[in-house]
Amino acid sequence: NSKVIQTPRYLVKGQGQKAKMRCIPEKGHPVVFWYQQNKNNEFKFLINFQNQEVLQQIDMTEKRFSAECPSNSPCSLEIQSSEAGDSALYLCASSIRDWYAEQFFGPGTRLTVL
């Protein structure tokens, strides 16, 4: 069973508000991924880290989303100005390496933007 912790489980924001969610990866996992899952079960990769360094991120993430994985603190994903289209389940996963390794997922943060 995965030991990735995500908080909060549910988040409700108005349009234009900031939305911040956190992730604590499994102990010993240096790689963290963030994905967005919409109501149609479509997944979108957002960003991944190895330790504190960004490995890869998509354009959307660069513009309105910010993320970090500071040393000895939870990783976080923040949407600077929420839009209705951001309503989704945000999944954090951790892994022992960036490739060819299981990604263990947390329960997700369900964001609703009103």
Next chain:
Amino acid sequence: TQTVSQSDAHVTVFEGDSVELRCNYSYGGSIYLSWYIQHHGHGLQFLLKYYSGNPVVQGVNGFEAEFSKSDSSFHLRKASVHWSDSAVYFCAVSAKIYNQGKLIFGQGTKLSIKP
């Protein structure tokens, strides 16, 4: 561009039946394939993976999958399903050369188990 296709959006079987959930991918290089299960309201749970070696891989809870390079497939099977297997199943592919390990997911197959 890598794609993953799960042709069946919904599969319904009786408890105790066998089931096969199909997954096809398009990519010619070295890839990593996996299956995940998502129960309603929960995150994804890892089932099994394939990278190389024996094309039939065993996973948790009696699931297995078979890799076929010629068919570009990685179908998931279970010999006898239990009601607790009701969930959505996702096939995923990853390729190091292009995407630093990010997973590309299929559309998902919802498995419903009749008593």
